[in-house]
Amino acid sequence: EAGVVQSPRYKIIEKKQPVAFWCNPISGHNTLYWYLQNLGQGPELLIRYENEEAVDDSQLPKDRFSAERLKGVDSTLKIQPAELGDSAVYLCASSLGAGRETQYFGPGTRLLVL
Amino acid sequence: TQLLEQSPQFLSIQEGENLTVYCNSSSVFSSLQWYRQEPGEGPVLLVTVVTGGEVKKLKRLTFQFGDARKDSSLHITAAQPGDTGLYLCAGARGGTSYGKLTFGQGTILTVHP
Numbered sequence: 001e002a003g004v005v006q007s008p009r010y011k012i013i014e015k016k017q018p019v020a021f022w023c024n025p026i027s028g029h030n031t032l033y034w035y036l037q038n039l040g041q042g043p044e045l046l047i048r049y050e051n052e053e054a055v056d057d058s059q060l061p062k063d064r065f066s067a068e069r070l071k072g073v074d075s076t077l078k079i080q081p082a083e084l085g086d087s088a089v090y091l092c093a094s095s096l097g098a099g100r101e102t103q104y105f106g107p108g109t110r111l112l113v114l
Numbered sequence: 115t116q117l118l119e120q121s122p123q124f125l126s127i128q129e130g131e132n133l134t135v136y137c138n139s140s141s142v143f144s145s146l147q148w149y150r151q152e153p154g155e156g157p158v159l160l161v162t163v164v165t166g167g168e169v170k171k172l173k174r175l176t177f178q179f180g181d182a183r184k185d186s187s188l189h190i191t192a193a194q195p196g197d198t199g200l201y202l203c204a205g206a207r208g209g210t211s212y213g214k215l216t217f218g219q220g221t222i223l224t225v226h227p
Contacts, residue, residue, distance in 0.1 A: 105156030
């Protein structure tokens with residue numbers, strides 16, 4: 001069974017440019033998470049979806065970050081405009097849903113903002 | 115505010131040595147998970163502990179959940195170079211935060227042959 005798929009794996013952009021990340025969760029997983037991970041640190045939750053509904057976006061910087069999961073499967077995370085401090089790894093994870101706390105992580109997208 | 119404090123942050127040891135990584139909090143968690151992350155990859159779940167005082171073993175790895183469910187430890191016996199990686203603990207809470215994981219800052223382990 002395929003794991004969580006993320007693309008691109010690496011992205012280099014100049015500051016003030018927009019960038020988007022894509023995530024395809026494990027088939028049948030209703031819950032999808034986006035995390036930000038700085039170098040040598042643990043992941044920090046940005047947003048959590050239950051199907052197509054964002055149930056926890058309290059940590060998402062809404063002035064420049066947006067996310068969507070229109071059909072309750074794939075998801076995109078966008079940053080516009082990107083800032084130097086956004087350089088990090090953006091991880092996507094999925095789980096079966098309520099009551100199933102095991103999260104399966106994708107390999108992440110490593111973003112470098114110059 | 116870091117709810118989960120891991121120590122040490124860095125650990126560099128020789129093959130065959132034993133080590134312990136600690137994960138401490140002032141908060142109570144309904145469960146605690148340990149992950150291992152290799153460079154360029156996402157974290158991979160090693161174990162979930164749920165009951166206070168619970169001990170789980172995974173080959174050379176021993177995980178313990180504190181009696182009060184506020185802390186945990188990971189002990190590795192006879193470390194091997196393949197154990198090298200970032201070890202993360204993550205706590206889960208119930209109620210309205212159900213399903214939300216809070217991660218520690220991680221312990222970077224390097225095992226030298």
